[in-house]
Amino acid sequence: MNAAGTRMPAWAAALTGLVAGAVALGAAQIIAGLIDPGAAPVVAVGGAVVDATPAGLKEWAIRTFGSYDKAVLLGGIVVVLALVAAGLGLLARRRAAYGTLGLAVFGLVGAAAALSRPDAGVAHVLPSLAGAAAGAWTLSRLARRAMDSGEEDYVAASRAADRERAPATRPVSGPAGAVVADEDSRSTGPGPAMPAVMRAGAAPYVFDRRRLLTGAATGVAVAGAAGLGGWLLSGTKDGEIARRSVAKMLPRAARPAAPVPSGADLRIPGLAPFVTPNADFYRVDTALVVPSVDPARWTLKIHGLVDRPVELTFADLLKRPLMEADVTLTCVSNEVGGPYIGNARWLGARLADVLREAGIRSEADMLLSVSEDGWTCGTPVDVVMDGRDALLAVAMNGEVLPESHGFPVRQVVPGLYGYVSATKWVTEIRVTRFDRDEAYWTPRGWAPKGPIKTQSRIDLPRDGDEVTAGRTTVAGVAWAQHRGVDAVEVRVDGSAWRQARLAETPGPDTWRQWSLDLDLTPGRHTISVRATDATGYTQTEDEAPPAPDGATGLHTVTVTAR
Numbered sequence: 001m002n003a004a005g006t007r008m009p010a011w012a013a014a015l016t017g018l019v020a021g022a023v024a025l026g027a028a029q030i031i032a033g034l035i036d037p038g039a040a041p042v043v044a045v046g047g048a049v050v051d052a053t054p055a056g057l058k059e060w061a062i063r064t065f066g067s068y069d070k071a072v073l074l075g076g077i078v079v080v081l082a083l084v085a086a087g088l089g090l091l092a093r094r095r096a097a098y099g100t101l102g103l104a105v106f107g108l109v110g111a112a113a114a115l116s117r118p119d120a121g122v123a124h125v126l127p128s129l130a131g132a133a134a135g136a137w138t139l140s141r142l143a144r145r146a147m148d149s150g151e152e153d154y155v156a157a158s159r160a161a162d163r164e165r166a167p168a169t170r171p172v173s174g175p176a177g178a179v180v181a182d183e184d185s186r187s188t189g190p191g192p193a194m195p196a197v198m199r200a201g202a203a204p205y206v207f208d209r210r211r212l213l214t215g216a217a218t219g220v221a222v223a224g225a226a227g228l229g230g231w232l233l234s235g236t237k238d239g240e241i242a243r244r245s246v247a248k249m250l251p252r253a254a255r256p257a258a259p260v261p262s263g264a265d266l267r268i269p270g271l272a273p274f275v276t277p278n279a280d281f282y283r284v285d286t287a288l289v290v291p292s293v294d295p296a297r298w299t300l301k302i303h304g305l306v307d308r309p310v311e312l313t314f315a316d317l318l319k320r321p322l323m324e325a326d327v328t329l330t331c332v333s334n335e336v337g338g339p340y341i342g343n344a345r346w347l348g349a350r351l352a353d354v355l356r357e358a359g360i361r362s363e364a365d366m367l368l369s370v371s372e373d374g375w376t377c378g379t380p381v382d383v384v385m386d387g388r389d390a391l392l393a394v395a396m397n398g399e400v401l402p403e404s405h406g407f408p409v410r411q412v413v414p415g416l417y418g419y420v421s422a423t424k425w426v427t428e429i430r431v432t433r434f435d436r437d438e439a440y441w442t443p444r445g446w447a448p449k450g451p452i453k454t455q456s457r458i459d460l461p462r463d464g465d466e467v468t469a470g471r472t473t474v475a476g477v478a479w480a481q482h483r484g485v486d487a488v489e490v491r492v493d494g495s496a497w498r499q500a501r502l503a504e505t506p507g508p509d510t511w512r513q514w515s516l517d518l519d520l521t522p523g524r525h526t527i528s529v530r531a532t533d534a535t536g537y538t539q540t541e542d543e544a545p546p547a548p549d550g551a552t553g554l555h556t557v558t559v560t561a562r
């Protein structure tokens with residue numbers, strides 16, 4: 001039959017594939033919105049990619065794209081999908097079955113990725129499978145719409161020819177429904193005349209650009225509406241409502257922290273403020289979609305090597321005496337001089353007390369905490385039990401935890417990098433042993449244990465800045481959580497180290513601001529900083545990359561004085 005007609009042009013075939021792909025994703029999104037946003041195929045595949053990505057590449061991504069790494073990954077997946085969808089459209093032009101087959105393969109890949117996610121249920125295959133079905137239907141429908149008009153033309157033309165001989169009324173569409181124009185009926189507006197390729201005995205296939213484009217536009221609109229619907233359904237608003245209701249329930253601290261000493265913040269423009277506002281707080285996690293946890297249904301199970309397993313509700317947690325603590329979080333993947341550090345005042349229940357009630361067995365040395373989305377974190381038991389302010393935190397800087405920072409409950413343990421201590425959306429703590437269990441990052445090239453290394457950073461001037469010759473202020477932050485910073489020194493052009501002025505701190509668990517006024521002669525200068533912690537240890541000049549257990553080396557900036 002095809003031999004009788006024209007073939008769809010390649011661009012048109014690619015377009016049918018693209019639109020089918022968009023409809024597939026839109027359909028998947030709306031169903032995922034009903035089930036779980038994490039089951040959306042792009043998110044599920046992205047999550048699988050994140051988990052499978054070697055540590056080095058992930059580090060590179062975080063370094064290169066910063067907080068945008070997730071957007072870049074999702075964007076990359078969408079671009080790949082678009083290319084494949086266009087390719088499927090081209091294949092389907094040869095044989096319709098190829099398109100269906102390709103979409104089916106896609107549906108299965110998405111479903112497998114969704115099932116592989118740690119928090120998956122069987123229902124998580126639905127978005128991908130339904131999306132693939134919707135995509136396949138759209139693809140064949142669009143192809144027919146663009147190409148089978150020739151047959152109608154042929155029929156219509158022969159009828160018209162008949163009518164010419166015996167004139168009859170034209171079909172009219174109307175409310176009575178007697179003759180309703182087919183939704184697929186030919187457009188009548190200006191446009192290319194249909195080349196009715198008619199050969200004896202065969203219904204010709206004719207490519208109709210207009211019909212393809214209107215069909216494609218409908219498909220794109222449907223896909224967009226479905227995608228938007230899915231996004232609205234996926235509970236972004238529910239999360240805000242839940243946060244607001246929790247804000248009303250939050251009790252005052254039974255043990256409030258003393259106000260932050262006024263001398264903790266030197267208030268130098270360009271210097272990181274002592275308290276990092278929540279909106280500016282760095283975010284690092286593997287979650288492509290922020291887990292949305294309903295506090296009314298949240299529980300924390302503590303089990304494993306304990307005498308009495310416990311399960312706490314959110315109300316149980318709030319009934320406990322809550323305490324405040326100023327703690328600076330740091331990410332192990334932070335480069336020397338990097339931005340993945342922030343300081344906040346946390347409100348929460350003392351983790352050690354909760355664990356003591358469960359009765360930790362003596363052979364246990366690891367707390368394997370698990371988040372809503374299945375991420376895991378291994379924290380040494382002795383660190384949590386040694387009296388430091390390790391918390392199950394519910395508030396950050398006087399606000400309910402933001403969703404991206406772990407709402408409704410996260411761990412905070414002073415002195416340990418976030419990947420081994422700061423579980424967000426925490427729902428479970430398995431008391432276990434390091435020789436029995438492994439947390440998420442361990443098989444991915446990061447050390448099982450991660451105490452924070454003594455470090456310092458120059459915030460101003462910034463690398464590459466031009467400064468006026470003469471008096472210049474250098475300032476920054478230094479940290480050695482739970483040991484405390486005792487000294488910060490600055491070196492210009494390899495001369496002798498000079499003591500910087502230290503700001504006050506509320507305790508050893510936060511970073512400490514420092515500053516020093518320098519006299520710079522005109523020309524290029526290299527400025528380095530180093531910190532000494534309260535154990536007397538001075539940070540090493542030896543350079544090490546972030547993996548496996550934190551970067552070392554001195555932060556150095558080069559400036560030009562004029």
Ligand SMILES: Nc1nc2c(c(=O)[nH]1)N[C@H]1C(S)=C(S)[C@@H](COP(=O)(O)O)O[C@H]1N2
Nearest residue numbers: 282283284285286331371375418419422424
């Ligand atoms: N559930 C979950 N919690 C997590 C992570 C994660 O990937 N998932 N990342 C950890 C890491 S590596 C760090 S550095 C801190 C960062 O906390 P923040 O995003 O609130 O700054 O969260 C920790 N908690």
Ligand SMILES: [Mo]
Nearest residue numbers: 331332418419
């Ligand atoms: Mo981290």
